[in-house]
Amino acid sequence: MKKYKFSLILLAMFVVLTACGGNDSAQSGSSETGKDSNFPSKPVELIVPYAAGGGTDTVARSFADMAKNDLGQSIAVVNMEGGGGAVGMQNGAKAKADGYKVSMVTVELLTLPHSGLAQFSHTDFKPIALLNEDSGAITVKADAPWNTLEEFIAATKEKKLKVGNSGTGAIWHLAAAAFEKETGAQFNHIPFEGAAPAVTALLGGHVDAVSVSPAEVVTQVQAGELKVLGVMAEERVESLPDVPTLKESGIDLSIGTWRGLAVPKDTPDDVVKILEESFGKTAQSDEFKEQIKKMNLGYRYENGEGFTKLLEEQDQLFANLIPSLKLN
Structure with a gap:
């Protein structure tokens, strides 16, 4: 009888400990790999590499205000100006790759490195969505x-x-x-x-x-x-x-300025997918399209794959063009 009672006590302790461990996992919202299974579980920051009040800042703030509903979290715009956009984009590339810091990237993501004015590359980011484009x-x-x-x-x-x-x-x-x-x-x-x-x-x-x-x-x-x-x-x-x-x-040339959203290259794919789906929904909404039109800007949406293709094509264009101009 004593042996039977002792076994019951051990079994009860095991159940309690297992339950406690389960609560820990649920509360943290993390899997064994350390990924946030409840992403986003807190507000997201949107880094804008230019001053408040400019065109890129205005697009970012309009988008952030609309996107909070689709994302389920507020989006705080943080201006990090300097170096013609280099400071903010450098910070965005080096941010913790957990999806909570998103960068507004512009065509300078490609032109600055080829001009010798920045150390980053478009490959330091995972593109999420292209929001607008204005051609020359x-x-x-x-x-x-x-x-x-x-x-x-x-x-x-x-x-x-x-x-x-x-x-x-x-x-x-x-x-x-x-x-x-x-x-x-x-x-x-x-x-x-x-x-x-x-x-x-x-x-x-x-x-x-x-x-x-x-x-x-x-x-x-x-x-x-x-x-x-x-x-x-x-x-x-x-x-x-x-x-x-x-x-x-008959002139094979497409070039201009654009604005889009990206995260650090090591951001987990499941987090990227959530951002791409929610931001894509906002970017394709009539409300956002109308806002872009009111700002007298050109609208163009691309998902992560389409945005990546644009970056690769234009990076090659600037890699050939900028050195030939001998700007330095």
């Missing part, structure tokens, strides 16, 4: 003698035309340089402190063309002051439906 566009004054890209290119071969951009080494300078390389056109590149001053110079007749985005000239186009000869996009842009893409003119 060849824009001239409404009364300019060229009405097609072919006429414009032919004119540059007779005399170098002055093309304004948003700064040496910035994306619209690179867009114009890529156009030159692809078509044989010849430009005198005129840098300005941003796209707006370049457009003002074009209106004043100080340059012959600009290579900035459609969003930055559409108001003047609608007012009859400027005309766009071609856009450097995969498809025609919604705001300028009658303007052909370069590819329609």
